[in-house]
Amino acid sequence: MSRPVVGMVGGGQLARMTAQAAIALDVRLRVLAASPEESAAQIAADVVIGDHDDLDTLRAFAAGCDVITFDHEHVPTDHLRALEADGVAVRPGADALVHAQDKLAMRERLTGIGVPCPDWALVTTAGELAEFGDRIGWPVVVKTPRGGYDGRGVRVVATAAEAADWLERGPLLAEARVDYTRELAVQVARSPHGQAAVYPVVETVQRNGICREVLAPAAIDEDHALAAQRAALAIAAELKTVGMLAVEMFDTPAGVLVNELAMRPHNSGHWTIEGATTSQFEQHLRAVLDLPLGEVAMTAPAAVMANVLGSDDPERFGDLYGGYLHCLAHDPGLHIHNYGKTVVPGRKVGHVTVTGADPDDLLERARHAAAFLRGEIDG
Helix, strand or coil: CCCCEEEEECCCHHHHHHHHHHHHHCCEEEEEECCCCCCHHHCCCEEEECCCCCHHHHHHHHCCCCEEEECCCCCCHHHHHHHHHCCCCECCCHHHHHHHHCHHHHHHHHHHCCCCCCCEEEECCHHHHHHHHHHHCCCEEEECCCCCCCCCCEEEECCHHHHHHHHCCCCEEEEECCCCCEEEEEEEEECCCCCEEECCCEEEEEECCEEEEEEECCCCCHHHHHHHHHHHHHHHHHHCCCEEEEEEEEEECCEEEEEEEECCCCHHHCCHHHHECCCHHHHHHHHHCCCCCCCCCECCCEEEEEEEECCCCHHHCCCHHHHHHHHHHHCCCCEEEECCCCCCCCCEEEEEEEEECCHHHHHHHHHHHHHHHCCCCCC
């Protein structure tokens, strides 16, 4: 078999970490990046600079690739269908990926196949939103159907008037605000011939809509964990996803509810680089190339990942690379990943992972290193 070429649309940190996994598999990764400064463009051997919104650019990028995949969901759906009509292997395909691109399409499909979700409604006017809120109780969550991530495109409102500006731009997804005990994520890999593998359920700690920490495995009831994994496997099978699927969920006393989907490697799975036998990035490549999927067992009883976010006070932000000296000397068991990004308040610029047996100890160590790298503490 000749050495395969995987084209990844998007040059962010997910593509950067996929490039590292591609080396061990002897897979050639071609990256479509918006600029040479993007995270993956700095380190990948085969980089094309171009606009993922331009169909001609996508067609030229796909030429010579065995398969096309993504590190984000922002490629227009019509462009994906055009590539498929050209005979390009697009994985996940447009019919699956639209459920990660469009939250209304996702809610309609998941409800139709019986996946437990929060109460929801499509609203186009303030009156429809008011009716929904009066029926299920205020406050409610409103989401723009497309384009939102890391808390963007999501708003909690106590009255319909608070969403008036968004309603002027088009329909919204309105959802009940869930009284949950914790937020969860489940990752499933699925290949074109239908093989699937599901990772342990993890807890995600969110602040201001952005994931700050991931704890693996989640400390939840076994029946809830099994229900979460079964729901994720069912979604992958029903939508015919190919590659990694991340299913974000709410854990409630009555069971788990599906929140959102991502059809690519995901922040909630970064812990798998050191914490699982097969990382999510290697698994994604295996899946889109229809190779046998790898083992998903954890390499230690527990793993914790802490994101390093850009500080609101840039003058206090530490030197990420220089910080290695202090963090690694203080705790040689840490694994620090730097994305090579310009520091912007709230931007994910790196992460720290630590594995071991004591979850509380791991969380303290990961938090300490992330805080040092952010410049929040001096020692």
